[in-house]
Amino acid sequence: DAKTTQPPSMDCAEGRAANLPCNHSTISGNEYVYWYRQIHSQGPQYIIHGLKNNETNEMASLIITEDRKSSTLILPHATLRDTAVYYCIVRRMDSSYKLIFGSGTRLLVRP
Amino acid sequence: DADVTQTPRNRITKTGKRIMLECSQTKGHDRMYWYRQDPGLGLRLIYYSFDVKDINKGEISDGYSVSRQAQAKFSLSLESAIPNQTALYFCATSDSAQYNEQFFGPGTRLTVL
Numbered sequence: 001d002a003k004t005t006q007p008p009s010m011d012c013a014e015g016r017a018a019n020l021p022c023n024h025s026t027i028s029g030n031e032y033v034y035w036y037r038q039i040h041s042q043g044p045q046y047i048i049h050g051l052k053n054n055e056t057n058e059m060a061s062l063i064i065t066e067d068r069k070s071s072t073l074i075l076p077h078a079t080l081r082d083t084a085v086y087y088c089i090v091r092r093m094d095s096s097y098k099l100i101f102g103s104g105t106r107l108l109v110r111p
Numbered sequence: 112d113a114d115v116t117q118t119p120r121n122r123i124t125k126t127g128k129r130i131m132l133e134c135s136q137t138k139g140h141d142r143m144y145w146y147r148q149d150p151g152l153g154l155r156l157i158y159y160s161f162d163v164k165d166i167n168k169g170e171i172s173d174g175y176s177v178s179r180q181a182q183a184k185f186s187l188s189l190e191s192a193i194p195n196q197t198a199l200y201f202c203a204t205s206d207s208a209q210y211n212e213q214f215f216g217p218g219t220r221l222t223v224l
């Protein structure tokens with residue numbers, strides 16, 4: 001599975017968009033990009049995943065570059081409850097089970 | 112009720128004691144996982160099970176064992192606990208669909224003195 005690189009921390013103002021980058025330059029064609037978040041020692045929570053097209057759901061949007069070497073998770077209107085550690089994970093889509101968690105990005109949403 | 116439950120939520124024990132952490136799920140998923148998390152770090156996979164008769168080692172299985180008693184139950188045992196097994200332990204489940212996301216329990220905070 002490809003390795004990911006994320007900034008250790010970021011912050012944004014409440015109500016503004018939070019844009020969390022992830023570099024996965026060694027990603028291969030059959031690997032998807034997943035995002036999870038963990039709010040203060042709770043169990044991680046799935047946010048979104050994608051292969052090559054941009055994806056949007058009720059929580060966030062995922063923008064994947066055309067070469068698929070990087071992606072950005074967008075929280076369009078961040079709230080204080082979005083303060084969490086965000087993990088970008090790349091994994092294969094065969095029978096692979098693995099979620100390999102790095103150290104993630106700690107997002108602080110400021111009032 | 113929560114879909115994935117873990118018991119106990121907190122446990123303090125002594126070196127050399129045998130400890131069992133339990134996980135139950137009501138999601139009807141066939142796959143279950145045990146992870147540990149150390150302070151400031153991401154989660155690491157200990158064991159996983161794709162069905163009742165399937166058990167597989169993860170990244171860091173040494174010092175741990177598991178039992179899949181039923182589709183809904185997956186237990187993690189520390190046969191002889193040691194202080195560096197002090198960590199936050201998470202159970203997770205997923206179904207066998209191709210794009211499966213994992214659903215995590217609330218975690219068990221284990222301290223080994």
